[in-house]
Amino acid sequence: MFVRNNEGKTRVNSNLIKQIQKRRTFAIISHPDAGKTTITEKILLFGNVIQKAGTVKSRGSNQYVKSDWMKIEKKRGISVTTSVMQFPYKDCLINLLDTPGHKDFSEDTYRTLTAVDSCLMVIDAAKGIEDRTRKLIKITRLRKTPIITFVNKLDRDVQEPMEILDAIQNEIGACTPISWPIGYGKRFRGLYHIHRNETILYKSGHGHEIRKTHVIKDLYNLDLDKAIGKDLAENTREELELIINAYPKFDQNHFLASKLTPVYFGTALGNFGVDYILDGLTKWAPPPRFHQANERLVKASEEKFSGFVFKIQANMDHKHHDRIAFIRIVSGKYLRGMKINHVRINKIIGADAVVFIAGCRKRAEQAYPGDIIGLHNHGTIKIGDTFTQGEKLKFSGIPNFAPEFLRRICLKEPLKQKQLLRALIHLSEEGAIQIFRPLQNNDLIVGAIGTLQFDVVVERLKIEYNVEIIYKDINAITARWIESENSRKLEEFKNKNRANLALDSGGNLSYIAPTMLNLNLVRERFPNIEFYSTREH
Structure with missing residues (x-):
């Protein structure tokens, strides 16, 4: 993006580019009961959104997963609507969209996938890739959305990890393991991070907190034999030699083209391996780039604001029966009070948007491409509507079933x-x-x-x-x-x-x-x- 300076020369708007490069906007997808809501909670723990994890499912409790804010979700223990959460992680700003896992709410998930730049796919290690996951993979393939994969529940009885990798490869085309489990089920002892050449030892009972991990550098370090036993250490080395040669090395271009997925292992309930997913996502997942409108391709770095409505939620505030339109910002910068055009009805409005932390929200002073903002809807905004700074655009691909x-x-x-x-x-x-x-x-x-x-x-x-x-x-x-x-x-x-x-x-x-x-x-x-x-x- 270029702007004019006082001398009439053009210069790059470096702040906008910097803000775009910081953003990572992704959705979590999975089959029901794969652990999607649990991993969402642990991601929020690393993002300092919550201080202590732990979903209490007894009816008398008032503690619930942060992303499940509707009463029916708390009562039934399922996610039935997409939640939006924004938080910083290291040098990035994360926009996390937690989608419903249940197939009966699939259209909400499908529309949400139009608003993200990448996906985190969660797989139950005991069940492998299930039907709902396969359908979601097909949707991401149509949009060429990059996927990072997390194989969950390694602390339970599971399928052979190599079988799971083969299934992932059959569905996506190629995969490359980034971490590898050392044992599983009752013998689960930790993870080996292939790219870092280090072993992280697992200790149960700390899933509700961020704990200091015991790390052993180098796969052939004798300290590893002492920590997990010589037989398990030797078996792990043999497995890793096989998989490193059997599967392709990570190639970011193939990942961005949706032809390869990096695979992480761990246990969300035990909060083990989740931080490595976030590290990989912030390092490899794409920042906001572009979106296709009927008229043309709109780049994130363009000077003028544009965005589209992918979701409307009624009664986030039950006292006022309000309706909020969720807008994915495609280009430019949002500023509180700025004038934007509601293209479908050709009406200029003064924007007073909010940003979200699950059921909580606060007034947005500014926002950038990749961010999700909410506008109060008094019955005039519909799913699929476009807002711009004047140009008549209609972003495509937002389905109704x-x-x-x-x-x-x-x-x-x-x-x-x-x-x-x-x-x-x-x-x-x-x-x-x-x-x-x-x-x-x-x-x-x-x-x-x-x-x-x-x-x-x-x-x-x-x-x-x-x-x-x-x-x-x-x-x-x-x-x-x-x-x-x-x-x-x-x-x-x-x-x-x-x-x-x-x-x-x-x-x-x-x-x-x-x-x-x-x-x-x-x-x-x-x-x-x-x-x-x-x-x-």
């Missing part, structure tokens, strides 16, 4: 219809559920990717809006968004299929299909009509 399950919603107290409608609009703006209103009646149909989302809606309506509902089954299996360039054919389609048509919360025409057979037959009968299972926000 057709629901896989549909239910009709009924009030226990019919007089609360207005409260219900307002609440459902708020929740649908988040993208967690979708609302459909049939053209032929006054029903309210809720669509979701997974059935657990229906339970979340019930609890959130009750807790956040004092509205109680029940669901009733309907004759519907999925929905598709309808478009056609032929207006006459579209009207013909609408006239003949009115009983199956509905409008979503954005006013988009949708076809509610009772069966997949019905959907396929209607497609054949109306070849001029497009049926979309995804659409851009």
